[in-house]
Amino acid sequence: xxQPFWGPDFTALAQEDPQIADILLAELDRQRGxxxxxxxxxxxxxxxxxxxxxTLSNKYAEGYPGRRYYGGxxxxxxxxxxxxxxxxxxxxxxxxxxxxxxGASANIAAYGAFVKPGDTVLAMSLPHGGHLTHGSKVNxxxxxxxxxxxxxxxxxxxxxxxxxLALAKQHRPKLIICGATxxxxxxxxxxxxAIADEVGAILMVxxxxxxxxxxxxxxxxxxxxxxxxxxxxxxxxxxPRGGMILCKEEHAKAxxxxxxxxxxxxxxxxxxxxxxxxLKEAATPEYQRYAADVIANAQALAAGLxxxxxxxxxxxxxxxxxxxxxxxxxxxxAEAEERCDAAGITLNKNAIPYDPNPPAVASxxxxxxxxxxxxxxxxxxxxxxxxxxxxxVRDEGDPQSVRDEVGELVAAFPAYPAx
Ligand code: DSN
Numbered sequence: 001x002x003q004p005f006w007g008p009d010f011t012a013l014a015q016e017d018p019q020i021a022d023i024l025l026a027e028l029d030r031q032r033g034x035x036x037x038x039x040x041x042x043x044x045x046x047x048x049x050x051x052x053x054x055t056l057s058n059k060y061a062e063g064y065p066g067r068r069y070y071g072g073x074x075x076x077x078x079x080x081x082x083x084x085x086x087x088x089x090x091x092x093x094x095x096x097x098x099x100x101x102x103g104a105s106a107n108i109a110a111y112g113a114f115v116k117p118g119d120t121v122l123a124m125s126l127p128h129g130g131h132l133t134h135g136s137k138v139n140x141x142x143x144x145x146x147x148x149x150x151x152x153x154x155x156x157x158x159x160x161x162x163x164x165l166a167l168a169k170q171h172r173p174k175l176i177i178c179g180a181t182x183x184x185x186x187x188x189x190x191x192x193x194a195i196a197d198e199v200g201a202i203l204m205v206x207x208x209x210x211x212x213x214x215x216x217x218x219x220x221x222x223x224x225x226x227x228x229x230x231x232x233x234x235x236x237x238x239x240p241r242g243g244m245i246l247c248k249e250e251h252a253k254a255x256x257x258x259x260x261x262x263x264x265x266x267x268x269x270x271x272x273x274x275x276x277x278x279l280k281e282a283a284t285p286e287y288q289r290y291a292a293d294v295i296a297n298a299q300a301l302a303a304g305l306x307x308x309x310x311x312x313x314x315x316x317x318x319x320x321x322x323x324x325x326x327x328x329x330x331x332x333x334a335e336a337e338e339r340c341d342a343a344g345i346t347l348n349k350n351a352i353p354y355d356p357n358p359p360a361v362a363s364x365x366x367x368x369x370x371x372x373x374x375x376x377x378x379x380x381x382x383x384x385x386x387x388x389x390x391x392x393v394r395d396e397g398d399p400q401s402v403r404d405e406v407g408e409l410v411a412a413f414p415a416y417p418a419x
Contacts (some may be wrong), residue, residue: 039368216291
């Protein structure tokens with residue numbers, strides 16, 4: 001095989017567009033130079049990046065393998081078929097669609113396949129950890145559907161399955177959604193299946209946050225229980241930015257038609273190929289160890305933050321993320337995000353259940369361990385990370401001294417090492 005001319009160096013870009021080349025290099029420095037604790041981010045592999053930066057980006061391929069609306073799809077067809085087969089094998093799914101451009105696009109397609117504007121949908125409320133696309137009034141989901149929300153109990157901060165059942169019986173939704181962006185605990189998919197069956201609803205699992213843990217066999221899978229599972233590919237799963245859908249064979253046609261032509265035009269074939277690469281990586285024993293380590297690190301980080309006087313919502317985590325209530329240290333989420341940023345620690349402010357503050361201020365932060373675990377950090381380092389966050393959040397001393405220690409820590413576990 002000949003060496004592709006677009007090989008992984010910045011020379012052509014740096015010569016043609018130094019402004020953008022500088023931004024790419026500065027962003028690489030930023031990712032390497034600080035602690036990346038956004039629960040929905042990861043460091044994808046050089047192989048995935050190579051597929052993303054490939055000439056597959058040039059190809060229009062509206063349709064599906066063997067049924068395209070353009071000529072010249074012979075090679076991209078192969079990539080998509082390989083990716084679909086890998087997804088079905090990895091997750092034990094009957095059908096896979098790799099074309100959604102994002103998690104939100106995947107969710108729009110699932111709505112499109114199963115409900116019509118005005119239909120009733122039951123989903124987790126955003127302030128309790130759900131997602132914008134689960135019925136927020138500012139999102140298509142809240143504008144087009146009659147969305148009823150369930151939340152977590154105030155005393156346990158866990159999903160109240162009795163409330164979900166009661167709401168389902170009262171409102172008879174056509175679609176029930178489970179899955180969240182800031183819920184640190186396992187979701188009982190069997191309970192949701194039983195509730196959906198009781199009222200004759202379709203069960204959609206938005207697995208964007210935790211699908212990588214499922215791929216690594218570190219937590220139970222929603223696939224046997226759900227009619228449809230939607231997710232992003234760039235979180236714990238460590239693939240390219242993008243979305244994916246798994247479903248039962250009986251729903252395959254409806255899902256495929258909802259992705260294209262209802263919701264999208266041409267698929268991003270470079271992203272589809274990169275998803276295939278990530279799925280191959282996720283099928284390895286190394287990835288399974290990684291997924292288990294992500295959870296062990298999140299648990300160690302939550303415990304370390306509790307030692308710093310910051311309360312993990314629900315008492316801890318079963319997954320890759322912890323939601324931390326800062327009311328005990330008298331700092332808002334917005335202040336904490338800003339102070340951590342100044343110290344080279346990237347995380348996000350986050351509403352906690354029953355939050356007295358508005359979302360732009362928030363009483364909590366969300367921390368996740370996909371990135372630091374990819375870097376090779378373990379539970380020992382999580383104690384250090386917790387202490388650095390504690391000093392930054394409490395604004396003790398000079399943020400530069402925390403920043404210097406962050407720099408030393410990440411230098412020992414470099415993201416994208418040079419060799
Ligand atoms: N924005 C993602 C997150 O950070 O959880 C969800 O879409």
